[in-house]
Amino acid sequence: MAVYQAEYFFEGNYGMDYLNHGDLVQLPNGTRFRVLWTKKHGKELVYNTDTLGLIYARELKRIG
Numbered sequence: 024m025a026v027y028q029a030e031y032f033f034e035g036n037y038g039m040d041y042l043n044h045g046d047l048v049q050l051p052n053g054t055r056f057r058v059l060w061t062k063k064h065g066k067e068l069v070y071n072t073d074t075l076g077l078i079y080a081r082e083l084k085r086i087g
Contacts, residue, residue: 028087031078039083040068048072048083 024045031050042048046058056072063069068080 027085029083029085031075032082032084035082035084037084038081039085040080042070042080042083049087051086 024047025043026047026049027039027042028049028051029039042058042061044058044060047055048058049055054074056074056078059071059073061068061070064079070078070080072078
């Protein structure tokens with residue numbers, strides 16, 4: 024399990040598509056979420072999180 028710092032952009036196009044089950048992500052506003060599972064949705068990767076629901080990999084940009 025890894026810990027990442029990232030920014031979230033609704034309808035972004037960044038592609039943080041390497042997170043795995045259990046990884047922890049910290050956003051600049053202090054929000055944290057853990058990845059519960061990953062799934063392919065068409066050509067895109069979707070993460071289910073423990074606090075923010077579903078997030079597309081393209082909506083996350085690594086900053087740390």
